[in-house]
Amino acid sequence: MPSGPGAKLTDVAALARVSVGTVSNVLNRPDQVSFDKRTRVLAAIEELGFVRNESARSLRSGSTRSLGMLVLDVRNPFFTDVALGAENVAEEHKHSLILANSAENAGREQAYLDLFEQQRVQGVLITPFGQVLQRLGRMRERGIPSVLVDRLASTDQFCSVSVDDVAGGATAVEHLVSVGSVRPAFVGGPFTLQQVEDRYRGAADAAARAGVPLQLFETPDLKFERGRQIGDLMGNLQPDKRPDAVFAANDQLALGLLQSFAANGLRVPEDIAIVGFDDIDFASQSSIPLSSISQPRQLIGERAAQLLFDEIDAETGHEHSQVVFTPELVARQSTLRR
Amino acid sequence: MPSGPGAKLTDVAALARVSVGTVSNVLNRPDQVSFDKRTRVLAAIEELGFVRNESARSLRSGSTRSLGMLVLDVRNPFFTDVALGAENVAEEHKHSLILANSAENAGREQAYLDLFEQQRVQGVLITPFGQVLQRLGRMRERGIPSVLVDRLASTDQFCSVSVDDVAGGATAVEHLVSVGSVRPAFVGGPFTLQQVEDRYRGAADAAARAGVPLQLFETPDLKFERGRQIGDLMGNLQPDKRPDAVFAANDQLALGLLQSFAANGLRVPEDIAIVGFDDIDFASQSSIPLSSISQPRQLIGERAAQLLFDEIDAETGHEHSQVVFTPELVARQSTLRR
DNA sequence: CATTTGTCTTGAATCGATTCATTCAAGAAC
DNA sequence: GTTCTTGAATGAATCGATTCAAGACAAATG
Numbered sequence: 001m002p003s004g005p006g007a008k009l010t011d012v013a014a015l016a017r018v019s020v021g022t023v024s025n026v027l028n029r030p031d032q033v034s035f036d037k038r039t040r041v042l043a044a045i046e047e048l049g050f051v052r053n054e055s056a057r058s059l060r061s062g063s064t065r066s067l068g069m070l071v072l073d074v075r076n077p078f079f080t081d082v083a084l085g086a087e088n089v090a091e092e093h094k095h096s097l098i099l100a101n102s103a104e105n106a107g108r109e110q111a112y113l114d115l116f117e118q119q120r121v122q123g124v125l126i127t128p129f130g131q132v133l134q135r136l137g138r139m140r141e142r143g144i145p146s147v148l149v150d151r152l153a154s155t156d157q158f159c160s161v162s163v164d165d166v167a168g169g170a171t172a173v174e175h176l177v178s179v180g181s182v183r184p185a186f187v188g189g190p191f192t193l194q195q196v197e198d199r200y201r202g203a204a205d206a207a208a209r210a211g212v213p214l215q216l217f218e219t220p221d222l223k224f225e226r227g228r229q230i231g232d233l234m235g236n237l238q239p240d241k242r243p244d245a246v247f248a249a250n251d252q253l254a255l256g257l258l259q260s261f262a263a264n265g266l267r268v269p270e271d272i273a274i275v276g277f278d279d280i281d282f283a284s285q286s287s288i289p290l291s292s293i294s295q296p297r298q299l300i301g302e303r304a305a306q307l308l309f310d311e312i313d314a315e316t317g318h319e320h321s322q323v324v325f326t327p328e329l330v331a332r333q334s335t336l337r338r
Numbered sequence: 339m340p341s342g343p344g345a346k347l348t349d350v351a352a353l354a355r356v357s358v359g360t361v362s363n364v365l366n367r368p369d370q371v372s373f374d375k376r377t378r379v380l381a382a383i384e385e386l387g388f389v390r391n392e393s394a395r396s397l398r399s400g401s402t403r404s405l406g407m408l409v410l411d412v413r414n415p416f417f418t419d420v421a422l423g424a425e426n427v428a429e430e431h432k433h434s435l436i437l438a439n440s441a442e443n444a445g446r447e448q449a450y451l452d453l454f455e456q457q458r459v460q461g462v463l464i465t466p467f468g469q470v471l472q473r474l475g476r477m478r479e480r481g482i483p484s485v486l487v488d489r490l491a492s493t494d495q496f497c498s499v500s501v502d503d504v505a506g507g508a509t510a511v512e513h514l515v516s517v518g519s520v521r522p523a524f525v526g527g528p529f530t531l532q533q534v535e536d537r538y539r540g541a542a543d544a545a546a547r548a549g550v551p552l553q554l555f556e557t558p559d560l561k562f563e564r565g566r567q568i569g570d571l572m573g574n575l576q577p578d579k580r581p582d583a584v585f586a587a588n589d590q591l592a593l594g595l596l597q598s599f600a601a602n603g604l605r606v607p608e609d610i611a612i613v614g615f616d617d618i619d620f621a622s623q624s625s626i627p628l629s630s631i632s633q634p635r636q637l638i639g640e641r642a643a644q645l646l647f648d649e650i651d652a653e654t655g656h657e658h659s660q661v662v663f664t665p666e667l668v669a670r671q672s673t674l675r676r
Numbered sequence: 677c678a679t680t681t682g683t684c685t686t687g688a689a690t691c692g693a694t695t696c697a698t699t700c701a702a703g704a705a706c
Numbered sequence: 707g708t709t710c711t712t713g714a715a716t717g718a719a720t721c722g723a724t725t726c727a728a729g730a731c732a733a734a735t736g
Contacts, residue, residue, distance in 0.1 A: 006480050009693055019716045024694055034714065049476070054456040055402070056692035059393040060721050074418050074437075075619075081413065087439070096453055099412075099437050101425070115434055118392040138387070142344050224623050255623050262625040281413075285562050285593050287600040287625040347723055357686045362724055372684065394722035398691050 007048035016044040027052060058120065066096045067308065068116035069125040070109065071149075074101040077280045078297055079127070082149060085301025086125055093309055095122065106130030117144065123308040125149050125301075133157070145311040145318075149304045151194070153322055159307040161300050161323045165195050168293045168327040169202025172247040172275045175291070177210045179273060179335050181245035185215035187230050187257065188222065188249025196222070196249050199277060203247055215243055222249055227256020234272070235264035244272055245335070251276035251283045254290055258334065262287070273335040277327075289332035296325055345386035354382035365390060396458065404434045405646065406454035407463040408447065409487075412439040415618045416635055417465070420487060423639025424463055431647055433460065444468030455482065461646040463487050463639075471495075483649040483656075487642045489532070491660055497645040499638050499661045503533050506631045506665040507540025510585040510613045513629070515548045517611060517673050519583035523553035525568050525595065526560065526587025534560070534587050537615060541585055553581055560587060565594020572610070573602035582610055583673070589614035589621045592628055596672065600625070611673040615665075627670035634663055 013020045018037055025033050026041040033041070044050070058064040067090050071079040083099050090097045098121065102109040109129050116124055117139065124139070124146040126132070136146045137157060146158065153160035176184045186203050188196045200216070207214035217233075219226040227248060234242055234257075248254035254276030261268055268274055268288050276283055279294035303323050311318045351358045356375055363371050364379040371379070382388070396402045405428050409417040421437050428435045436459065440447040447467050454462055455477065462477070462484040464470070474484045475495060484496065491498035514522045524541050526534045538554070545552035555571075557564040565586060572580055572595075586592035592614030599606050606612055606626050614621055617632035641661050649656045 008691095020693080021695080021716055022714085025715085028694080032714075037715080049480070051452075051455045051480075053397070053458065053692055055393045055397040055458065056721090057456075057694075058721095059391070059397050059723090060692080060694045062694095062721070064393070074412075074422065075415065077413065077415075080418065084412065084439070096436075096438075098434075100434075101422070114389075117389045120391065120393065142387070142389075224619075252623075255620075259623060259625050259627070281562075282593075282620045282623070285590075285597060285620075287597050289597070346721095358723080359686055359725080360684085363685085366724080370684075375684085391722055394691090395724075396691095397693090398722080398724045400691070 007050045009050070009052070011048055012041065012044045012050050015048060016040040064120050064122060065094060066098055066119065066121050067123050067125060067305070068098050068100065068112070068119070068121040069149075070100050070102050070112050070116075070127070072102055072104050072127050072129055074099065077282075078150075078278055078295070081297035082301035082304075085298035086149075086305040087301070088298075089302050089305035089309070102129050104129050110135075113139070117142075120144075123147070123312050125304050125308060127151060145308065147304045147308045147311075149300065152324065153320070156320050156322075159304075159311065159320045159322070161304040161307065161325075163295045163300070163325045163327050165198035165327075166202035166205075168277060168295075169199035169204075169247070170206040171202075171327070171329050172199075172277065172293050173203040173206035173214065174210070175275060175329050175331065175335060176245040176247060176273060177206070177212060179245070179269070179337075181243075181273060182212055183215065183243050184212060184245045184247060185217055185234075185243035186247050186249070187217045187219060187227065187253055189219040190221070191218070193222075199247075199249050219249075219253065222253055224252045224256040227253035227258075228260045229256075231257040231260025232264065235260060235266055239271075242272070245269075246272060246274050248274065248276045251278045251280045251290065251292055254292070254334075255282065255286060258286060258288060258290065269333070269335050269337055275329075275335055279330050284330075284332065286334075288334050291332045291335040292330055293327045294330045295327045300325065345388045347388070347390070349386055350379065350382045350388050353386060354378040402458050402460060403432060404436055404457065404459050405461050405463060405643070406436050406438065406450070406457070406459040407487075408438050408440050408450050408454075408465070410440055410442050410465050410467055412437065415620075416616055416633070419635035420639035420642075423636035424643040425639070426636075427640050427643035427647070440465075440467050442467050448473075451477070455480075458482075461485070461650050463642050463646060465489060483646065485642045485646045485649075487638065490662065491658070494658050494660075497642075497649065497658045497660070499642040499645065499663075501633045501638070501663045501665050503536035503665075504540035504543075506615060506633075507537035507542075507585070508544040509540075509665070509667050510537075510615065510631050511541040511544035511552065512548070513613060513667050513669065513673060514583040514585060514611060515544070515550060517583070517607070517675075519581075519611060520550055521553065521581050522550060522583045522585060523555055523572075523581035524585050524587070525555045525557060525565065525591055527557040528559070529556070531560075537585075537587050557587075557591065560591055562590045562594040565591035565596075566598045567594075569595040569598025570602065573598060573604055577609075580610070583607075584610060584612050586612065586614045589616045589618045589628065589630055592630070592672075593620065593624060596624060596626060596628065607671070607673050607675055613667075613673055617668050622668075622670065624672075626672050629670045629673040630668055631665045632668045633665045638663065 013023045087097045100112040127150045148158050148160035152162045191197050217230050276290050276292040279292035283290040283292045351361045425435045438450040465488045486496050486498035490500045529535050555568050614630040617630040621628040621630045
């Protein structure tokens with residue numbers, strides 16, 4: 001029965017009657033070792049239950065096999081999907097992904113970046129919350145590059161993968177108009193969030209082009225509860241003053257609206273149509289399936305990780321690039337009369 | 339402008355004109371260092387942008403500051419909440435949590451356990467998927483203890499934190515009966531999942547006690563789509579043969595039922611009441627808020643992490659314990675006529 | 677003044693795997 | 707028979723922070 005702290009590489013070497021170098025080769029370059037020594041070493045590893053010490057490995061070799069990923073909210077399905085995509089790519093490169101949650105808290109964000117630096121991760125995928133671009137720049141100089149996720153890099157100092165929120169906002173309102181809306185509304189906020197700002201701008205532009213007004217209901221955040229509040233507020237409006245369609249800045253808000261309308265006896269989409277943004281799983285799983293603007297979530301994570309590895313592997317002359325996906329409308333019952 | 343691979347501890351020592359031991363003390367036992375040397379060292383650290391190399395630290399000290407957590411599905415909000423609870427406790431202990439996703443795949447599960455061993459994590463929180471108990475036992479002998487999460491340890495070899503699914507199932511059916519159901523049904527499967535088995539058993543017992551039959555609709559998995567299928571199937575039954583209430587083995591199924599019923603013109607709860615299990619956020623955010631059996635998700639993660647640290651810190655004589663939470667009913671509109 | 681006590685400092689040894697210059701063996705070429 | 711070439715194997719040096727026995731120094735004690 002094995003016990004105690006595990007065997008080390010020298011023990012394996014001793015048992016297999018080879019040098020430590022050979023054991024290391026079996027681990028890292030097995031094809032450079034003759035068949036019989038290789039089998040002897042593998043047998044010894046098996047017998048001793050040897051597990052290589054990653055700390056020692058990366059200390060000596062100077063490189064870890066891990067990426068750090070810092071998201072705004074692990075509880076948000078959008079980010080877990082993005083993380084999944086990134087993880088798949090990391091796995092292909094035999095790296096592991098350390099997922100951390102800044103929880104929209106600048107202190108935690110800094111703390112996790114500290115951690116990533118200490119762990120000497122090979123690179124960082126991040127949806128920044130606080131003012132971290134400078135710091136990320138310094139980290140790059142020290143050999144830890146990063147890619148911005150779900151954010152367009154405003155400088156050409158970084159790679160980034162994002163979604164064209166302006167186009168998404170326009171698509172949403174165009175769709176509402178095309179299904180007959182003449183009094184559409186936008187629900188969302190705060191406008192300090194770039195994405196809210198962009199989605200609204202796209203929506204406003206599209207409304208202007210279509211020659212319809214766009215009512216604005218600003219919210220302090222993007223949570224479900226706000227959607228319900230705004231919904232209740234709309235329910236109390238005169239039917240002829242009430243919007244006949246709503247574009248919600250994200251699906252959480254849209255679900256809140258939907259619940260409120262159901263409770264207040266407003267029919268969706270007959271009395272009021274709704275389109276959300278993100279197309280989270282629950283959008284399609286709502287009682288009245290929710291139309292939404294869909295982002296290629298896993299793909300975002302995959303591309304981001306690919307760009308990161310590109311920069312990591314580039315000996316020199318890596319060109320930063322900005323990948324911008326165009327989100328797509330998924331029309332469902334909340335905007336389509338059956 | 340700093341650049342290149344960062345400064346190391348000896349550089350700091352040289353710049354601050356102290357020994358490496360003193361720098362190490364500033365980092366780890368700052369109160370044992372005199373004021374002026376401490377400030378000199380801190381200034382040097384600042385100036386050089388020194389970041390301690392975690393690999394070297396843990397190689398020498400023999401201990402990492404991290405836990406591994408292996409869940410069945412990061413996309414499931416249940417697990418992210420549990421992880422959040424665990425992370426909070428880990429943070430209190432100045433440890434970081436490495437979150438990994440076995441995705442209900444035995445191969446990935448093993449691979450991540452390999453990784454955790456190589457990284458020499460201090461302990462593992464795991465919701466096992468494959469046959470890993472033996473391996474976990476071996477890992478404990480080598481100094482890496484583990485706690486089972488959302489699983490009752492069948493032996494006293496492990497600590498575990500779980501939920502009393504039998505009680506939960508009973509509560510669900512008792513509630514349905516109390517709101518007037520005389521033809522309740524259970525939807526869920528496969529019964530190879532312990533939790534499905536337990537929830538059904540509790541439900542069946544409660545039904546028997548109440549003197550009502552319990553119809554069974556078995557599903558091959560617990561996904562939304564299955565719920566919708568079963569819902570469509572129920573919708574086609576004669577009204578007098580159709581269940582008047584459903585207990586779904588989880589919320590995803592319940593949401594599927596809800597959508598199907600809405601599409602087929604069945605009123606919830608008037609024609610058919612629904613209660614789910616897990617009380618995920620989206621249960622309360624559905625158009626018709628879903629009654630559900632609620633598990634203290636974050637608390638599960640917290641307790642699990644606490645038990646793990648207890649075992650890690652125990653020099654000797656740690657007593658394994660099984661924590662079992664009793665889940666609670668959260669009654670909402672899907673079972674309560676307004 | 678000598679001695680003891682306690683507080684800071686010091687720096688060589690150490691953790692365990694990888695690296696790489698060097699050695700070795702065996703077959704090929706001359 | 708000698709020299710080259712090639713592929714395998716070797717093992718001492720190394721990565722960077724921590725440890726801890728030993729030393730330095732100042733203050734307190736007798």
